[in-house]
Amino acid sequence: MEQAMAELPLIFFTTLAPIGSGAFIVFAMAFFTMRFSDEQMKKLDRLTVIPLVVLAVGFGASFLHLATPAHAMNVFTNLGSSPLSNEIFVGVVFFALAGIYWIVALSGKLSLNARKGFIAVVAIAAIVFSCFIGAAYMMDTIPSWDTPYSILEVVGFCLLGGSLLGMLVLGLAGCLDGAQRGFRKIVFAIALLGTLLMVCSLVAHFTMVGSLSNSLVDGTSVTAEVTSYLVCSVVLAIVALGFEGGALLKGTSTSLMAIGLVLAAVAIFIARIVFYAMQMSVGL
Numbered sequence: 626m627e628q629a630m631a632e633l634p635l636i637f638f639t640t641l642a643p644i645g646s647g648a649f650i651v652f653a654m655a656f657f658t659m660r661f662s663d664e665q666m667k668k669l670d671r672l673t674v675i676p677l678v679v680l681a682v683g684f685g686a687s688f689l690h691l692a693t694p695a696h697a698m699n700v701f702t703n704l705g706s707s708p709l710s711n712e713i714f715v716g717v718v719f720f721a722l723a724g725i726y727w728i729v730a731l732s733g734k735l736s737l738n739a740r741k742g743f744i745a746v747v748a749i750a751a752i753v754f755s756c757f758i759g760a761a762y763m764m765d766t767i768p769s770w771d772t773p774y775s776i777l778e779v780v781g782f783c784l785l786g787g788s789l790l791g792m793l794v795l796g797l798a799g800c801l802d803g804a805q806r807g808f809r810k811i812v813f814a815i816a817l818l819g820t821l822l823m824v825c826s827l828v829a830h831f832t833m834v835g836s837l838s839n840s841l842v843d844g845t846s847v848t849a850e851v852t853s854y855l856v857c858s859v860v861l862a863i864v865a866l867g868f869e870g871g872a873l874l875k876g877t878s879t880s881l882m883a884i885g886l887v888l889a890a891v892a893i894f895i896a897r898i899v900f901y902a903m904q905m906s907v908g909l
């Protein structure tokens with residue numbers, strides 16, 4: 626667990642960045658399936674700053690992991706050859722896209738069709754960004770991370786946490802009044818898929834690490850240390866999904882969404898502790 630605690634800045638980044646980016650997926654679904662009044666649109670555009678702040682805090686935490694934060698731009702010197710450089714580059718592109726969308730939307734110069742097209746691009750970029758976050762850890766020297774589960778877990782975080790954050794923002798903006806059943810079903814399907822990806826990938830990853838060994842440590846001793854954390858993360862993720870389902874049934878329950886979001890964020894945070902604690906090098 627000591628090595629996991631040493632990675633706290635990255636734990637915060639890989640918790641907050643997927644949640645913040647995933648909110649834009651729900652925004653895209655909302656614009657494609659519902660109609661909003663001008664007043665609702667203005668409130669939503671103003672409150673879109675919330676997922677952007679979550680993203681910004683996540684990026685800020687990641688800089689704390691650098692020995693010299695002032696040298697952060699040096700990461701781009703290995704663009705294309707370094708998974709970490711690729712991750713940061715894609716993250717910056719996503720943040721720029723989301724930020725430009727927000728600024729243009731606030732200006733009131735986006736037509737409905739232009740808004741749909743722009744938010745669709747941002748939503749797709751959110752998934753791509755999540756994939757790159759996970760892919761940054763797939764390296765030959767750390768076989769316990771060198772697995773597609775590393776990617777699937779983060780995509781799950783994006784869909785579960787992002788769906789809750791996105792719905793909370795929509796609720797605070799008053800955009801869920803009279804939300805159509807079709808939209809609610811889509812959002813719940815996104816959250817369910819996110820929960821399944823997160824839980825199944827995490828458990829499968831845990832099982833895989835248990836079968837590994839090197840000259841220094843056996844995988845079973847590594848997994849034994851984080852078993853209780855794994856169980857806690859899985860339970861919290863499922864309960865968070867339950868709160869989202871309950872909120873969707875009530876239609877405008879922002880309180881249930883807020884509770885679900887907190888539970889999901891804690892579940893994801895613990896899942897990242899498990900991930901970093903399961904680090905096993907080749908041991909040469």
